[in-house]
Amino acid sequence: MSLNVLIVGAGVCGPAIAMLLQRSNPQHNITIVERSPTLRSTGQQIDLKTQAPHILRKMGLLDEIRARCVNETGLEMVDSSGTQIAYFGASASGQRGPGLTSEYEIMRGNMVQVLYDASIKQNAALKLGPGQEIAYLFGQTITSLDQSAQGVDVTFSDGRTQRYDLVIGADGQHSRTRQLAFGREVSDAAFKSLGIHGAYFSIPRIDGEGTLARGHLAPGRKMIMTRTSDRPVTGALLFTMKESPKLKASYKKSLKTQKEAFVEAFEDMDWQTDRLISGLKESDDFYANELGQIKMNQLSTGRVVLLGDAGYCPSPFTGLGTNLCLVGAYVLAGELARQRNDVMGALKCYEEKNAALHCRVSANLSNDSGVSLPIFATRHLVYE
Ligand SMILES: Cc1cc2nc3c(=O)[nH]c(=O)nc-3n(C[C@H](O)[C@H](O)[C@H](O)COP(=O)(O)OP(=O)(O)OC[C@H]3O[C@@H](n4cnc5c(N)ncnc54)[C@H](O)[C@@H]3O)c2cc1C
Numbered sequence: 001m002s003l004n005v006l007i008v009g010a011g012v013c014g015p016a017i018a019m020l021l022q023r024s025n026p027q028h029n030i031t032i033v034e035r036s037p038t039l040r041s042t043g044q045q046i047d048l049k050t051q052a053p054h055i056l057r058k059m060g061l062l063d064e065i066r067a068r069c070v071n072e073t074g075l076e077m078v079d080s081s082g083t084q085i086a087y088f089g090a091s092a093s094g095q096r097g098p099g100l101t102s103e104y105e106i107m108r109g110n111m112v113q114v115l116y117d118a119s120i121k122q123n124a125a126l127k128l129g130p131g132q133e134i135a136y137l138f139g140q141t142i143t144s145l146d147q148s149a150q151g152v153d154v155t156f157s158d159g160r161t162q163r164y165d166l167v168i169g170a171d172g173q174h175s176r177t178r179q180l181a182f183g184r185e186v187s188d189a190a191f192k193s194l195g196i197h198g199a200y201f202s203i204p205r206i207d208g209e210g211t212l213a214r215g216h217l218a219p220g221r222k223m224i225m226t227r228t229s230d231r232p233v234t235g236a237l238l239f240t241m242k243e244s245p246k247l248k249a250s251y252k253k254s255l256k257t258q259k260e261a262f263v264e265a266f267e268d269m270d271w272q273t274d275r276l277i278s279g280l281k282e283s284d285d286f287y288a289n290e291l292g293q294i295k296m297n298q299l300s301t302g303r304v305v306l307l308g309d310a311g312y313c314p315s316p317f318t319g320l321g322t323n324l325c326l327v328g329a330y331v332l333a334g335e336l337a338r339q340r341n342d343v344m345g346a347l348k349c350y351e352e353k354n355a356a357l358h359c360r361v362s363a364n365l366s367n368d369s370g371v372s373l374p375i376f377a378t379r380h381l382v383y384e
Pocket of ligand 1: 008009013175308310325
């Protein structure tokens with residue numbers, strides 16, 4: 001039996017689950033709706049470890065991912081004069097290390113692009129017709145979900161309505177799918193703020209900047225990082241744990257307002273201040289958010305299911321968000337195949353498999369158990 005599937009969000013999860021679903025049954029009709037007019041292939045470095053490389057190998061993408069990885073050799077912590085005060089080396093994949101750098105470090109944009117391109121290529125190679133394909137719909141979103149025993153009637157932002165057998169919310173930590181399917185109250189309560197505000201952007205590389213990431217703890221509960229690796233530009237990350245209503249309010253406003261709020265919050269930092277502030281102002285890939293974890297008691301309701309950050313976001317401070325989303329995509333596609341596309345049965349199994357996963361994610365930051373969950377999720381599960 002083939003399914004008519006809607007995936008909301010073309011980030012990391014969206015193209016990944018589309019590819020896996022189509023592989024398991026080329027007859028599926030899969031639409032991915034993305035709010036942005038083009039693929040959002042920006043963002044800073046993300047790491048792939050534990051089970052993510054295995055899943056990418058199964059998808060035939062590991063070599064391509066490896067070729068796009070950046071070469072970061074470790075992390076040094078520095079004082080305000082730039083002198084090294086601590087050093088952490090890189091950890092091999094599957095190994096736990098105290099440092100930041102994994103064997104597979106890749107820019108988020110490259111990861112998204114590889115998955116997107118691969119989904120298009122796979123779809124073209126199958127030579128399927130309309131109604132049995134992966135189709136992307138950019139510059140649109142969903143405005144309502146209406147469930148019945150027959151399916152989910154989805155209204156799009158252009159006013160069109162379409163019925164689907166399954167809707168997958170892969171639309172990130174502020175997921176609209178979660179809000180529409182579970183209600184605003186449940187959705188808002190799922191966001192657990194860590195009380196940290198973060199900004200990520202690229203700045204020009206300077207002479208002498210090597211392949212080590214550099215971190216500095218600045219007065220006023222701030223952390224600053226630069227990550228250059230072997231790239232022609234440097235990734236800059238600014239974090240503050242200082243309560244700031246201005247930063248909090250800025251995320252719903254323009255990029256200009258967000259930048260102004262971060263400049264104000266960081267202009268008194270004591271390391272690379274001029275470089276980072278001017279770089280922030282000039283950057284064209286600035287991205288900022290209030291760091292939080294997403295904790296849902298349930299990942300599905302009826303025929304709507306959450307995947308990746310939309311349902312279980314551990315936050316950049318624990319890392320592994322991209323790993324979790326790949327594990328989630330693998331388990332969801334695997335259960336749909338195993339249950340022969342019985343949507344309700346597959347979602348029940350996805351919930352059960354993710355129960356252990358979810359409670360590990362729910363562990364707070366002082367406990368590192370969130371990190372081990374992808375190992376659980378696929379050590380016992382192999383889908384062919
Ligand atoms: C622009 C951007 C930059 C990022 N930069 C970093 C970074 O530097 N470091 C890091 O660790 N993590 C970053 N992340 C988060 C990281 O990608 C995720 O934590 C992780 O990869 C899980 O992926 P995901 O697919 O669940 O969510 P995401 O990668 O966040 O993708 C969600 C997608 O859904 C789309 N979307 C959102 N709302 C709607 C809607 N209503 N309708 C349709 N589409 C919608 C978004 O535009 C996005 O393309 C970034 C995310 C984005 C969107």
